[in-house]
Amino acid sequence: EAQVTQNPRYLITVTGKKLTVTCSQNMNHEYMSWYRQDPGLGLRQIYYSMNVEVTDKGDVPEGYKVSRKEKRNFPLILESPSPNQTSLYFCASSQVRGEKLFFGSGTQLSVL
Amino acid sequence: SQQGEEDPQALSIQEGENATMNCSYKTSINNLQWYRQNSGRGLVHLILIRSNEREKHSGRLRVTLDTSKKSSSLLITASRAADTASYFCATAGGNNRLAFGKGNQVVVIP
Numbered sequence: 001e002a003q004v005t006q007n008p009r010y011l012i013t014v015t016g017k018k019l020t021v022t023c024s025q026n027m028n029h030e031y032m033s034w035y036r037q038d039p040g041l042g043l044r045q046i047y048y049s050m051n052v053e054v055t056d057k058g059d060v061p062e063g064y065k066v067s068r069k070e071k072r073n074f075p076l077i078l079e080s081p082s083p084n085q086t087s088l089y090f091c092a093s094s095q096v097r098g099e100k101l102f103f104g105s106g107t108q109l110s111v112l
Numbered sequence: 113s114q115q116g117e118e119d120p121q122a123l124s125i126q127e128g129e130n131a132t133m134n135c136s137y138k139t140s141i142n143n144l145q146w147y148r149q150n151s152g153r154g155l156v157h158l159i160l161i162r163s164n165e166r167e168k169h170s171g172r173l174r175v176t177l178d179t180s181k182k183s184s185s186l187l188i189t190a191s192r193a194a195d196t197a198s199y200f201c202a203t204a205g206g207n208n209r210l211a212f213g214k215g216n217q218v219v220v221i222p
Contacts, residue, residue: 004154035212042214043155043200090154098142098208103154 002027006091006104013081014112021076021107023091031097032074033058034066036087037106043090049074050097081111116144116184116201116213124219131188131218135201136181142204144177144184149198149215158186158199191220 004025013019025032033048035058045058049068063085065077074093078085091104116135125131135144143162147155161168161177161184168175174187188195200215 040214043212045209088152092155096208098204098210100145100157100160101147101155101202101210103156105154106152108152 002102004091004093004102004104006089006107008107009105010108012110012112015082016080019078019081019109021078021089021091021109023074023076023104024072025074025091025093025102026072027093027095027102028071029093029095029102030071031095032068032091032093033101034064034074034076035090035092036060037090038087046076046089048097081109083111085109086111116203116211118199118201118213118216121214122217122219124221125191127191127193127220127222129191131191131195131220133186133199133201133216133218135184135186135213137184137201137203138182139203139205141179142206142208144175145202145204145210146173146175146184146186147200147202147212149200151197155200188218191218193220193222196220 007022030051034046035043044060047066049055089107092101094101116137119134145160146158149155159170161175172189177184198215202210202212
C-alpha cells in the first residue's frame with residue numbers, strides 16, 4: 001500500500017531536549033516536505049527536499065533541521081525544542097513538486 | 113500572496129444537500145488542488161485542476177477554475193455524514209511551490 005509513515009503519532013517533551021520525528025515513504029517519490037499546522041494559521045511549510053542530499057527552507061524553518069540521506073526517509077530534527085514549536089506536524093511526499101501530495105498521519109508535539 | 117483563501121470558513125448542511133466551497137488566490141498558478149482533513153489526521157488529496165482546465169469531476173466532486181477571477185469552487189453533491197471534515201485548497205505557482213489555504217470546516221448533519 002502506498003503510504004507515508006510518520007512516527008511517533010504523539011510526543012510530549014521538555015524544552016531543550018533534542019528530538020527527531022521520522023518520515024518514510026514507499027512510493028519512490030523524489031519530493032518530500034514537512035509542514036506544521038496551527039489553529040488559525042493553516043499549513044506552513046518548514047523544509048522540503050527535491051531529492052537525496054537536496055534540501056531547502058520553507059516558510060518557517062527556524063529551530064528545525066532536516067536531512068535526506070536516502071530517497072525514502074526525511075527526518076525532522078528539533079535540536080532544542082521550545083514551547084512555540086508545540087504543533088501538529090505533517091510529512092508529505094509527491095513524485096514531482098507541486099503535484100499531488102501524500103500525507104502522513106501527523107505527529108502531535110507538545111513542548112513543555 | 114499565492115496562498116488560497118477558502119470561503120466560507122464554516123459550513124453546516126443537512127445530509128443529502130450539496131456543499132459548495134470557494135477558494136480565491138492572488139497570483140498566477142500552474143494548478144490548484146483540494147484536500148480533505150478529518151479531525152487532525154493527515155490531509156487526503158481530492159482533486160487537481162490545471163490552469164488550462166475549467167472544470168473537473170471525480171465521483172461526487174466537481175471542481176471549477178476561473179483563472180480570470182483567480183478563484184475555484186469545490187462542489188460536493190449529495191453530501192454524507194462522512195463528508196464532515198476540513199477542506200483545503202492549495203495552489204502551485206510558477207515555482208511549483210504548493211501553498212495551502214487555512215481551510216474551511218464542513219459539518220454534514222445526518
